[in-house]
């Protein structure tokens with residue numbers, strides 16, 4: 001027995017040290033899968049000669065103190081909401097208010113729907129879930145002055161502002177909520193701030209995108225999902241919490257049948273106390289394999305080349321007067337549409353875009369998703385697959401132009 005070969009230099013996907021992104025080639029994939037099958041088969045063959053338990057000690061393979069890898073953003077939100085809820089109940093109980101119906105949570109109206117679901121699961125009263133309107137003046141990011149106004153009104157009404165979810169890279173249009181300014185507002189009310197960077201967190205492995213997280217050192221938790229944009233298979237969401245005990249204090253269970261010396265020693269955070277379930281998959285392994293296989297420079301190049309391809313597509317859209325880019329592009333998503341102009345009304349344009357999307361998707365050659373931003377039906381062109389190349393972007397754009405000409409003829 002032994003370990004799989006994890007030496008990055010043995011992988012032919014990494015020629016020399018030039019930082020050009022190249023996905024694994026099919027022959028490498030075949031070779032790795034053969035190795036994995038051999039490993040599993042050898043394990044079964046030799047199982048009787050192996051100890052029942054591993055010999056690892058607390059600290060082996062230690063990562064950052066307050067980190068845990070979960071399956072989904074929803075779970076990351078749920079566990080932090082529960083921790084924030086309990087802390088707020090505890091705090092306000094000491095001044096005589098300890099009823100969950102007093103607690104309020106906040107997010108921009110562009111926040112992923114999963115936040116609103118997680119709030120309900122955590123027991124917040126739906127009447128106390130504030131969805132704050134956003135508009136083109138902030139490129140659909142949360143306006144901290146509006147947040148302050150709403151939180152202050154709630155506090156004045158005797159409610160307890162408890163949790164704010166800021167998103168870096170919203171699903172619809174990749175809007176960025178200003179993390180630092182939101183943290184400052186939340187601090188005035190002692191509210192927990194969570195940053196949902198499910199998609200765009202991956203971009204922040206590149207220094208040039210990290211400013212989107214400015215102020216993150218003042219938040220309570222942040223989650224990002226390598227399954228979105230960091231070449232890792234579903235599901236894999238990393239959650240970092242400033243103080244892991246704030247989560248484990250809420251979620252800890254200690255039945256007799258789970259007692260063990262390692263947990264009792266206090267040297268480890270038992271990961272069952274950082275999640276909803278007890279059992280866990282080893283999701284960290286696949287992320288670790290991705291990081292070892294590609295290395296930082298190649299992963300950065302993957303992000304940069306996707307962004308460059310999205311920019312190329314955005315330039316194509318700008319250059320064609322039939323179209324408009326609806327919100328400025330931040331990462332590798334372009335929100336665009338056939339625009340209303342001349343005889344084409346906004347309603348006509350919505351319908352034309354819907355037909356364009358349907359006709360294009362029916363070809364089976366490209367796939368466009370849609371959203372509604374500022375009451376407009378908007379098409380979303382996302383670059384993100386490891387196999388995407390410039391030629392695919394060019395041919396998709398040609399197809400979009402051709403399909404548009406046919407429906408506008």
Ligand SMILES: Cc1ncc(COP(=O)(O)O)c(C=O)c1O
Pocket residue numbers: 071072073074075112114167169170171196197198199225237
């Ligand atoms: C910004 C953001 N947050 C949350 C989610 C939901 O993620 P999950 O399915 O991991 O709960 C998504 C999914 O698209 C997302 O884009």
